Structures are given as C-alpha cells and as structure tokens.
Amino acid sequence: MNIKTIGIIGAGKVGIVLAQLALKAGYQVFIAGSASADKIALTVSVLAPGAIALTSKEVAERSDVIILAIPLGKYQQLPKDELDGKLVIDAMNYWWEIDGDRPDLTNPGVSSSEVVQQYLSQSRVVKAFNHIGYHDLHDESRPEGASNRKAIAIAGDSAEDIREVTQIVNNLGFDPVFIGKLSEGIKLQPGGQVFGAHVDAPQLRQMIKNFAIIK
Amino acid sequence: MTDKEIAKIKFGLDSFGDIPVDENGKLFTHAEAIRQVIKEAVLADKLGIDVIALGEHHRPDFSISSPETVLAAIAGQTKNIKLASGVTVLSSDDPVRVFERFSTLDAVSNGRAQVILGRGSFTESFPLFGYELTDYETLFAEKIELFTQLLKEKPVTWQGTKRAPLDNADVYPKTESGHLDTLVGVGGSPQSMVRAAHYGLPVVLAIIGGSPERFVPYIDLYKRAAKEFGTEAHPVGMHSPGFIADSDKEARDIAWPAHKKNFDRIGKTRGWSPITRDHFINEVENGSLYIGSVETVAQKIAKAIKALGVQRFDLVYGGGPMPASARLKMVQLYGEKVIPRVRELLAEKSE
C-alpha cells in the first residue's frame, strides 16, 4: 500500500508535533481532538497549517493509517468501528498522573498496546512513537542519513504492517528499529530503559538487548 | 530592541522550595528550606530582581506547599519585588479561597501579589484534597471560569458541577487596584494557550526541555486565539530552569548531581530512565537548561527572549539538593551580573 494520508487522533502535545512532522514529510494529515473539529481548527491552522481538523470518526474513515495520541486511559473512546480494518499506530503510554489507577493497563505481563489491540480487534495495531518525549520528537527529526539521527522503536505482529510503519518513522525523521512482536512493546513502556530515550539506532538496539525494568 | 522595549522586560526567580544541602552535604529540613527561600527572595529584592515566584507542591522533595504564606513573610522584608505563585494548582483548590488568600497577600504587600494559575505537573494534591484525577479537565475548566469571574471583584453568581454554587456572593478583601494580577502557567499543550486567550489572561510558558524556539507558533496561537475571542493578547512570559556560577565548568559540576537526583527521583515514579550526562549537556547546550557562567547564561536568555519576543523571563533555580551557599551566590550573580548583561545584549543590533 502506498500510504498518502496519515490520521492522528489526539491534538495535544504529541498529536500536534506528529502532524507537523507528517506534513513536512509530504503526507496529507487529518487530525482530531476529543470534540468537534471546530474546537481544534484554530490550533491546527496555526500550529500545523495544512492539516485538516475533523472528528475522530472522520479521521479514522479517511486515513490510510491512524496514529493514536490520546491519553491511554481513554482508549475505549476510540472509534472502533471506523478503525475496522485499518493500520493503527499506538503512540500512547500509561501515565498514572493522567490515567489514574488502572489495573487493566498495568498488568506486568501484557503490553498496553496488546490491550489496545484487543479493544480494536478488527484493526492492525503497531506500537511506535511512544518512547520519545514530544519536544525531542520535534527537535530531533532529521533527514535520512543525517549524522546523529535518533531512533524510534517499532513493535508489531505483521511483517507487512511493520514495513509500512518503518517507512513512516523514516519519513518523519527517525531511524526505525524493529524490536519484535506487539507483546514485546512492553519493553518500550514507562519503567523500561528505552522509555524517554532519544538515542541512535545502535544504542536503542543495545537497550532492547539488555532490557531490564528499572525499578 | 529599543531601550523602551528592554525596560519593559521583567526578570524573575522561581522556586519550588527544593531542599538544599549544607556545607557537609546534609539536607536541610523543610522548615530550613523555606527560610532559605525567604533569604534568597530578600536578596533578590535588594538586587532589583522583578519577581519571585513560588510553586505549590505536596511532596517530600519540595518544601513549599503554601506559597502565599511564604510570600507573605517575604512581603514583610522586601519593598519592590513581585510576589507570585508559580503555580497555584487551581484544580485541587477552591477559587474563592485562592482569591481571598492572594488578595490578602496583595494587601499585606501593597499591591505586589500575583497569582499564576496552573494545572501543575504533579498530582499529589488530588488525593490529598479529595479530588478525582479523572476529573482533571473539568476541575480546571470550571475553576478557572469561576476565578475569572471573581477577578471582577463584584458579587458572583455561578454554578458548576464540582463546587457548591454561588449566589450573588461577594468575596473579600477587595484589592486596592481593583485587579488581582493573574496569569496562567502553561506547558506544551495547545489547548491551554487557547483557554488562556479565551479568558483574556496572560500566560507564562513553562519551557523545561528542548529548544525554546519551538514555542514561537504557540505564542502566535495565543495571539490569534485572543483575536478570535475578542480578548486582550497580553505580553507572554517564560520560565526555564538554570544555575549560574563563576565558570561554565563550576556551574555544570554543581548543577549536574543535583539535577540528576531531582530528575531521576521524579523519573522513577513516572517510568523514564535515569538521565545521562550527555542528555544533560545537550539540554545545557541546545535545550532549556540555563546553566553556566554569567556570560553563557546571559547569552542564552537573551537569545530566548529575542526568539520568542517574551516580556518576562523567570529562572527556575536551585533544582535538586544543591548547596545553599551556591544558591545564594547564584541569586547574587543573576541580579548583579546576568540581568544587566542580558539587557545589554538585547540592546545590541541584530544584524
């Protein structure tokens, strides 16, 4: 598939930066906040001019791939039906200060992206863009081959989907590093060494190899 | 910049009441840490620094949970310095009480009180005061709405879902100026900029990591939103962390271990990995840590002020367990040398 449109659900700190990077990379960008499109229209027109503000349902319907950038605790508000059959990139993290106590999201044996995949049972979920802070995402985006380019880890189950996401990560300005199945995405979550890391690809690979929860 | 523009720029110092260490490396008690801040604020006033802003926290690593009480003590020992909170966590507070406390501070200080409302970056206050984290959004939205009504200093009739309604309630003391100086502290959330513009309140940007330049469009957003809402777009301020010593090396050597302790302690609860020296140096050199000699820090501040067109710069100082004497010296260097040097740099013609 030749991905031309990227949808972003969540028009906050991360959603806006991802929109900026995707526009720069030449994608058509659709973006949604929690409410109607007009609530974020001004924000989008100033911060990510060229992106089109829609509702999350419309974003899901009209995009080739959809990045999830809302608080993880709200994943059940995602437009499940409209996301049916779509490739979905999960950039969300469990953040207790926002999400509160959520045993469903903090099972140590299950990656949070698997929980999202279970909910979006008819979508294809790949984890990416979650482990790097939004300002590093903004500041560290570099063209392919640039020195000191930073890496972004990708976890997912289908080779075809991984290929697509690899391309997107690369186009958005980062070296893609495939780390394994969606279940392995747990290595990218808060608490792990990779979380918060903005390092190059060899360093990221090393971290994944040495994966150990820092507690 | 013209002299007139430069004269308008305000410089502040911000503290959360971090716990300093004495010359033997022993941590101050919370009470001592609070008295240290008072001492620093008194010195700042003597040096002509414009603002001291104290942030509210409810955690062992920060001593200030009640900024206005500390500010009232500072008021009694100072003449000119603005006494600000930075921030007052409005979501878990009562807007009426916040108004009362700060209008009282305003009385005590002859009109020097300033409230900076915010959501805060910590959430300990929620369980402490009986609020639900899941109500975060609603709490802030409702309370800031009520607070802006209280600012009119007329009887308020108001109804929301998270607080008892008010029926023609008048709140005292009134300020002498008729306006309690109020701002909103915001992070990188676009919606916060739009909301501040909606209420016609000025903003202070908390830029605690990454390049300050990336906030240029956010300031534009604030102005455009104000225009759309027909409110006033006020001058924008910023705050960022830093530390000043005689040389770059000395500043880094003192700040690094304290910064690391601070960062890693917070990181542990949030799940990010310990900070590396490389990351720290990168923030110092390219990001938002204003750490170094007088010249280094002044250059960096001047650059940020120019890039963003802000009219206020607050240095968040003393992060982590830092020697108390180094903190006091930093205040001295900031007031005596850095601020005048920044003004000088701003006056230079940019080619």
Ligand SMILES: NC(=O)c1ccc[n+]([C@@H]2O[C@H](COP(=O)([O-])OP(=O)(O)OC[C@H]3O[C@@H](n4cnc5c(N)ncnc54)[C@H](OP(=O)(O)O)[C@@H]3O)[C@@H](O)[C@H]2O)c1
């Ligand atoms: N901050 C970072 O550095 C960072 C880095 C990587 C990943 N992440 C992850 O990315 C996600 C977003 O974080 P953030 O920092 O960008 O948060 P944020 O600034 O609070 O933004 C969240 C956005 O999600 C929207 N939203 C909430 N519920 C929604 C729904 N049901 N449908 C559509 N939109 C909805 C919000 O819209 P309203 O304003 O209308 O409520 C807001 O635009 C989180 O899961 C976070 O863990 C964050």
